[in-house]
Amino acid sequence: MVKKEYNVQGLECLECSSLIENEVKQIEGASFKLENGTLTLISKQNNDLDILINKIKTIISKHHPSIIIKQPKIKKVSYKVSNLDCASCALKIQDGINKLDEVNLSSVDFAKGEVDVEFYDSFEESNLVKKIKKIIKDIEPGARLLVDDEEHEEGNHHFVLFRIISSLLLFVTSLIFHDNRIIHLVLSLSSYLIIGYDVLLRSIKNILRGQIFDENFLMSIATVGALFLQEYSEAVAVMLFYQVGEFFQHLAVDRSRKSITELMNLKENFAYILINGEERQVNVEDVKVNDVIVVRPGGKIPLDGIVINGSSYLDLSSLNGESMLKAVNVNDEVLSGSINKNSALTIKVTKAYEDSTVAKILELVENATKRKAKSENFITKFAKYYTPIVVFSALFIFLIPVLFLGGSVNEWLYRALIFLVISCPCALVISIPLSFFAGIGASSKLGILVKGGNYLEALNEVNTVVFDKTGTLTKGEFKVTKVHPINTSKDELLEYAAYGEAYSNHPLAKAIKDAYQGKIDLNRITSYEEVPGMGTKIILDHQEILLGNYKILNKEVSDEEGTVVHVVKDKEYLGYLILEDEIKEDVKETIKNLHALNINKTIMLSGDKEVVAKNVASKINIDEVYAELLPQDKVDALDKIKQNSKGKVIYVGDGINDAPVLAMSDIGISMGKIGSDAAIEASDIVIMSDEPKKIVTALKLAKRTRRIVYSNIIFAIGVKLFFLLLGAMGIATMWEAVFADVGVSLIAILNATRLLNIKKLKDN
Numbered sequence: 001m002v003k004k005e006y007n008v009q010g011l012e013c014l015e016c017s018s019l020i021e022n023e024v025k026q027i028e029g030a031s032f033k034l035e036n037g038t039l040t041l042i043s044k045q046n047n048d049l050d051i052l053i054n055k056i057k058t059i060i061s062k063h064h065p066s067i068i069i070k071q072p073k074i075k076k077v078s079y080k081v082s083n084l085d086c087a088s089c090a091l092k093i094q095d096g097i098n099k100l101d102e103v104n105l106s107s108v109d110f111a112k113g114e115v116d117v118e119f120y121d122s123f124e125e126s127n128l129v130k131k132i133k134k135i136i137k138d139i140e141p142g143a144r145l146l147v148d149d150e151e152h153e154e155g156n157h158h159f160v161l162f163r164i165i166s167s168l169l170l171f172v173t174s175l176i177f178h179d180n181r182i183i184h185l186v187l188s189l190s191s192y193l194i195i196g197y198d199v200l201l202r203s204i205k206n207i208l209r210g211q212i213f214d215e216n217f218l219m220s221i222a223t224v225g226a227l228f229l230q231e232y233s234e235a236v237a238v239m240l241f242y243q244v245g246e247f248f249q250h251l252a253v254d255r256s257r258k259s260i261t262e263l264m265n266l267k268e269n270f271a272y273i274l275i276n277g278e279e280r281q282v283n284v285e286d287v288k289v290n291d292v293i294v295v296r297p298g299g300k301i302p303l304d305g306i307v308i309n310g311s312s313y314l315d316l317s318s319l320n321g322e323s324m325l326k327a328v329n330v331n332d333e334v335l336s337g338s339i340n341k342n343s344a345l346t347i348k349v350t351k352a353y354e355d356s357t358v359a360k361i362l363e364l365v366e367n368a369t370k371r372k373a374k375s376e377n378f379i380t381k382f383a384k385y386y387t388p389i390v391v392f393s394a395l396f397i398f399l400i401p402v403l404f405l406g407g408s409v410n411e412w413l414y415r416a417l418i419f420l421v422i423s424c425p426c427a428l429v430i431s432i433p434l435s436f437f438a439g440i441g442a443s444s445k446l447g448i449l450v451k452g453g454n455y456l457e458a459l460n461e462v463n464t465v466v467f468d469k470t471g472t473l474t475k476g477e478f479k480v481t482k483v484h485p486i487n488t489s490k491d492e493l494l495e496y497a498a499y500g501e502a503y504s505n506h507p508l509a510k511a512i513k514d515a516y517q518g519k520i521d522l523n524r525i526t527s528y529e530e531v532p533g534m535g536t537k538i539i540l541d542h543q544e545i546l547l548g549n550y551k552i553l554n555k556e557v558s559d560e561e562g563t564v565v566h567v568v569k570d571k572e573y574l575g576y577l578i579l580e581d582e583i584k585e586d587v588k589e590t591i592k593n594l595h596a597l598n599i600n601k602t603i604m605l606s607g608d609k610e611v612v613a614k615n616v617a618s619k620i621n622i623d624e625v626y627a628e629l630l631p632q633d634k635v636d637a638l639d640k641i642k643q644n645s646k647g648k649v650i651y652v653g654d655g656i657n658d659a660p661v662l663a664m665s666d667i668g669i670s671m672g673k674i675g676s677d678a679a680i681e682a683s684d685i686v687i688m689s690d691e692p693k694k695i696v697t698a699l700k701l702a703k704r705t706r707r708i709v710y711s712n713i714i715f716a717i718g719v720k721l722f723f724l725l726l727g728a729m730g731i732a733t734m735w736e737a738v739f740a741d742v743g744v745s746l747i748a749i750l751n752a753t754r755l756l757n758i759k760k761l762k763d764n
Contacts, residue, residue, distance in 0.1 A: 073121045074104050079129075080146040081136065084113045085250040086215070089140040091383065091429070096135040102128045110433055115145065141202065160247050164240070167195035171236050178233075188232035196223065196239040215424040215741070218391075222417040226734065229410050238421070238734040245742025267358055268302035268336070274346065284353045291349045295340045301347070303336050304356045309346035315339040319357070319447060319688050337361070364449050364686070373453035375709050379432045383425040390423030390724070397728055411730065418727035421737035422720050431712045431748035438755035439705035448698050449686040458667055459702035463647030465599055465695065466638060468661075469606035469616060470507065471654045472671065473692065474581040478511035481562060482578035493575050496567050500536050500547030503528050508563065511579055532631055535565070543570055550609065551628075563608055588620045590692040597699050603641060605634050605661075634661050642666070652695060653683075669695060701755075708755060712748040719744050 084090060094108040097115070102123040107116050119128055133145045174187035193200075196219075203220040219242055226235035272279045274292040284302045287293065292308065295301050301314070313325040316338045325341060328334055334347060336358040353359055398416035401407030436453035443450050450456050467473050485493045498516035501509035502525060513520070527539035535548015546552050546568040553566055553573070562578040591602050603624040606613040613627035626637045638661050642649050651658070651665035662668030662683050671687035671694065687694040723740035726732035 074118050075121050075125070076116070076118050077125065079115045079117070079132070081108075081113050081115055082144045082146055084108075084110060084140065084143045085246075086140050086426075089143075092139050093136055096139065097132055100128070100131055102131070110430065112437065138205065141198075157247070157251065160243070163194055164244055164247060167191045167236070167240055167243075170194065171233075171240060174236070175233065185232060188236050189227075192223070192227070192232075192236045192239055195236070195243050196220075199239070199243075215426060218387075218420045218424055222421045222734070222737075225413060225417040229414060231414075234734050238738050241735065241738045242742055245738065245746060248746055267362060268300040271302040272296075287349055287353065289349055289352055293347050293349060295345045295347060297340055297342055297344065299340050301334050301336050301338050301340060301345075302358075303347075303349045303353060304351040305334055305347035305349045307332050307334060307345055308348045310344055312340050312342040312345050315341055318445075319361070361444070361449060361688075364451060373436055373457035375457060375713070376433055376436060376453060379425075379428045379713075383429050386425050387423050390419060394419035394423070415727055415730055418732055418734060418737045419724060421734065422723050422727065422740045424741050425716075426741065426745045428713060428716050428748070430745060431716070431752045432709055434749060435705060435709045435712065435752040435755060438752055439701060442755050442757075443698065443701050446694070446697055446701070447688040448694055448701070449688065450698070451684050451686075455667055455684045456702050456705055458648055459650075459699055460706050461648045462650050462667065462699070463598070463600045464603065464641060464645045465594055465601075465650045465652065466603045466605060466641060466665070467622070467692075468634075468651075468653040468658055469604055469608065469613060470581060472652055473587050473604065473616065473620065473622075474583050475690075476507040476581060476654075478507050478563065478579040478581050480511055480515035480577050481580045483515075483575070484578070485575040486573060488569075488574045493567055493577070496540070496545050496569060496574065497547060497565060497577055499525060499540050500538055500545050500567070502538070504530075504536065507581075508565065508579055512565065512577065515577075545569055549607075563612055583616060583619060584690070584692060586691055586693045590696055591620050591622055593693070593696045594699075597696065597703075599699075600647075601645075605629055605637055607631075607634075631660065634658070635664060638664055650695070652692070669698075671695075705755060708751055712751055715751075716744050716748055 090108045090110040093115070094106060097103055097106040097108070097117065100119075102119045104118040104120060106118070108114075109116070115132065117128070117132070119125070129145065129147055136143050136145055168191075170187050170191035174184050174191060177183040177187060199216050200220050203216040206217060219239065223235045223239045226232075226238065268284060270281050271284050271287050272294045273282050273287060274280075274294055279294055287303055293303065293305070297312070307328055307330050309330065311327070311329040313327055314334065316326055316335070318339070319335060319337050326338075328345070333350075334345070336353075336356045351357075394416040397419055398412050401412045402409055433453075436456060439456050440450050440453065443456070470476050480494075483490045483493055494512070494516045495518065497512045498518070498520060501512050502520050502522060524541055525538050526542075527537075529537045531537060531548065531552065534552045535546065538545050538547075547565060549564065550566065553568065562580040565577045565579065567574045567576065594602055601624065602622045603626065604613065604617055604622050605626045606616075607629050608627060610625075610627040613625050616622075617625045626633075629637060638649070638651060642665075648666035650667045650669055651661050652669045652671060653662055654670060658670075662670060667685060668683040669685045669687060670683035671690065671692070685698060687698070720740050723732050723736050727737060
C-alpha cells in the first residue's frame with residue numbers, strides 16, 4: 001500500500017468540510033481521511049494517488065476555491081539494524097513502519113540490515129525513531145535500531161552456543177534415562193525449554209498481535225504437538241536441530257554482509273591536512289575545497305584533488321578493478337579511494353567529500369538495493385501466500401482423514417505438524433535478495449557500478465548492443481594527421497580552425513588546438529555559435545569563420561577515411577584538416593566475446609561520415625553501422641533498433657554527450673568516465689575503466705547471478721515440495737522437515753555468497 005499526506009490550508013468551514021467528504025466518498029477507489037487540516041490518501045499504487053488527488057482538488061475548488069492543498073516536505077533517513085536475522089520478520093517490520101501516520105514510504109533491506117524511511121517533516125524524527133524501535137522489538141526482539149553514532153552490535157552468538165550445548169547435554173542424558181519415564185520427561189522438558197523458550201515467547205507475542213503465520217508459531221505448534229503426542233525426544237531434537245540451523249544461518253548472513261561491505265571498503269575516514277607546515281588529522285567531511293592534504297605511502301587517498309608535490313604510483317583497483325598501477329606526478333588528478341603505493345604526495349583538494357568519487361560510488365551502491373529485480377519482487381509476493389496455503393493444507397491433512405476416513409488422530413496430527421515445519425519460506429526470502437546484493441557488490445569490486453538488481457537481471461535479456469563510436473570504441477584521442485590548405489597557408493588554416501574550436505572541449509577540438517600550438521586570444525572572437533551535428537560558426541576579427549563536417553558546406557569535398565574538418569572564411573573555402581582516432585586494443589575481442597554470449601547484433605552509431613564509420617566497423621567486425629547522425633538522429637536510430645529487437649537493447653556511450661540515447665535505451669552503460677557526475681547520472685551501469693571488455697564481464701556476472709538465483713529457487717521449492725509430499729504420505733519425520741526448512745536456508749545462503757568470489761571473473 002502507498003500512502004500520501006497533504007496539508008489542507010483554509011478549510012475552516014465545517015459545513016464545507018462535510019460536503020467535500022461526502023463527494024469524495026463517491027469517487028471509486030478513494031480511501032482517505034480528512035482530520036485537523038490533513039488529508040491522508042491510501043492506494044495500492046502511486047499512479048492511483050495522483051489521479052485521486054486531482055479529482056479531490058477539483059471537488060474542493062468547486063466548494064471553496066481559496067483552499068490550498070500542498071504535499072508537505074518529506075525527509076529521508078536511513079538506519080542500520082543490528083541482529084536482523086529473520087527475513088520474513090524484515091517484511092513484517094517494513095509493513096509495520098509503513099502503517100505509521102508519520103511515514104510516506106519505508107523499505108527494510110534485509111541483505112544490508114538497513115531501514116530506509118521517508119517521513120513528513122511536520123513530525124519529530126525522535127518520536128518516529130521510538131515507534132520504529134517498538135515495531136522492531138515487537139516483531140524481532142533481538143534486533144536493534146541503531147541511531148546516529150551507535151555501534152553495530154554483533155549477535156549474541158556465545159550465549160546461543162551455550163544454550164545449544166546445555167540443551168544437547170540434557171538431551172543426551174534424557175536418552176540414557178529413556179526407560180525411567182519421570183527422569184526422561186523432566187530432562188527432555190528442561191532441554192526443550194532451554195533451547196526453545198525464545199521461540200515460544202515470540203510465537204505467543206505474535207499470536208496476541210494477530211501475527212500467526214511465522215516460523216516461531218510454526219516451530220512452536222509443531223514441537224508442542226510432538227510433546228502432546230508424547231514424542232518427547234523428537235520434540236527436543238527438532239527444536240534443537242532448528243536452533244542449530246538458525247545459529248549457523250545467522251553466522252552465514254553476518255559473514256555475507258561483512259564480505260559485501262568489505263568489497264566496497266573505499267572510504268578513508270580521516271585526512272591529514274597541512275596547516276602552516278604541520279599535519280593535522282581531521283574527518284574527511286571537514287576538509288574544504290583548496291585545502292592541502294598529505295597522503296603517506298600505503299595510505300588511501302581520502303578526497304579528489306591535484307598533486308602539487310611529489311610523485312608516486314597509485315593502486316586504482318578498488319575503483320576500476322584493474323591491478324595495474326598508475327604513475328602520478330605534479331599537476332596530475334588523483335581520485336579518492338585509490339591507494340598511494342610508493343612515496344608521499346601533497347594534494348590540493350578539488351572536491352568536498354560529498355561530491356567526491358568515493359561518495360558518489362558508495363551512494364550509488366547503497367541505493368542499488370532499492371531497485372528490486374523481478375525475482376526479488378516475486379519472492380516477496382510468494383512468501384505472503386505460500387505459508388498460509390501450507391498451514392491450511394496441514395489443517396486439511398489432519399481434519400479430513402480423521403473426520404471422514406476414520407484415520408488415527410495421532411498419526412495424522414503428526415503428519416500435519418511436519419507440514420507446518422516445512423512451510424516457512426526463509427530459504428527464498430533470505431537468499432534471493434542476498435544473491436543480488438552480492439552480485440552488485442562483486443561488480444563494484446570489478447569496476448562496474450550497477451544501479452540496481454533490476455538492471456543486473458535485465459542484462460540476461462539483452463540481444464543487441466549499440467555503441468557510440470568516438471571515445472567508446474575508439475580512444476577519442478585525435479591527432480591532426482593532414483593539413484590541406486586551399487587559397488591559404490597551412491599556418492593560417494590551422495589558426496582559423498583553432499579559433500573555431502576555442503570554446504569547445506570535444507576531443508576533435510583539443511586535437512586541433514594542440515596542433516596549432518599558438519596562444520588563442522579570445523578577445524578576437526565577437527560571436528560564437530555551435531551548429532549541432534555540423535560544427536561551429538564564429539566572428540573572428542569581423543570575419544565569419546565556419547568550421548565543421550561536410551554538412552556545413554552542403555556538399556562533399558573529400559573522401560578521406562579520417563575525420564575531416566572543413567574551414568570556410570566569409571563563404572570562401574580555405575581547405576580541410578584530417579584527424580584520425582585510434583581503435584581501443586580490446587574492442588575487437590569484446591565484439592567477438594559478445595557474439596559468443598549469444599548477443600545477436602552489435603551496432604555502431606556515429607556522427608562521422610559513412611566512409612570513416614564503415615572503416616572502423618570493418619576492422620572490429622561490428623554487424624551494423626549508422627553514420628552521419630545528428631544527436632536527434634541517434635535517438636531516432638535507437639528507437640528503430642529497439643522496435644526491431646526481440647530482446648533488450650544496451651547503449652554504450654561516454655555518459656556526457658549521449659545522455660538522451662542512454663536514457664532511452666533499456667540499459668544505458670557509460671564507460672571510461674571515472675569521477676564524472678554526468679556519467680553516473682545518465683546511465684544505469686557505469687564502467688569505471690576505459691575498457692569495453694568490462695561489458696562482457698558485466699554480462700557474465702549477470703548470468704552467474706541469475707544461475708545462482710534460479711538454482712536457489714528451484715532447490716528450495718523442490719526440496720520443500722518433496723518433503724511436503726513425504727510428510728503427507730507419512731514417510732518423512734520431523735528431522736527431515738527441519739532440514740527442509742533450516743538446512744535448505746543455510747545451503748541457499750552459502751550458494752548466494754559464491755558470487756563474492758570474483759577471481760574467476762577477473763581471470764576471464
